[in-house]
Amino acid sequence: MDPNAPLPLQRRKFLMTLLAGLGALIGAASAWPVFRFLSPATAGSGSDQVLIPRGDVASGKAHFFQHRGKPAVLLQVAPGQFVAMSAVCTHLGCVVAWQETAGEFLCPCHGGRFSAEGQVLSGPPPKPLESIAVELDGDQLRVG
Ligand code: FES
Incomplete structure (x- = not known):
């Protein structure tokens, strides 16, 4: 051994x-x-706040941008009054399109319609578009 x-x-x-x-x-x-x-997604997947020049958002026009890595939209609903929201449809996640003549968002996938403030008007979306804070900072709009 x-x-x-x-x-x-x-x-x-x-x-x-x-x-x-x-x-x-x-x-x-x-x-x-x-x-x-x-x-959950980390903050590193996109910036929290986005600065957009006020001149880029004409009255009645939609300005699409990326917020936290996802499509978002900024709108001047009345002179000097801005709203920002996610552009991702709350039904199955398609990106909504702005219909300037109708003054509403239309989802191209299943016809969901949202008001300029993101409220559901018709179709299958179960809830409004997710709102994003926006404030005027000089000539810039601070979103997020
Ligand atoms: S994904 Fe928008 S209505 Fe279905």
Whole structure:
């Protein structure tokens, strides 16, 4: 018998520790995609506040931009009165289009209609477009 050979009990303990470590590694590797899927988007996916020159938003016109990495729209509903909201339809997530002559948003996917303030007028959308804060800061509109 080899005097340097580990005792069977030590070998068993070593193998159990190795298997436990390997199991933990496989478990962590399997859980990571699930964790990433379930975690909310971080602030790094888009800036919180967006500055838009006031002159870019004419009365009655819509100005589309990106807010937190998603489509959003800024509108001058009356002279000097601005509203901002998500441009993502609350039904199944299509991007709404501004209908200038009708003064409302139309979703191209299933015909959902929203008022200039984002309220549901007709169609399948279950709730209004998500509102975004907007304030005038000199010649800039601070959105978000
Ligand atoms: S996704 Fe807009 S109405 Fe269906």
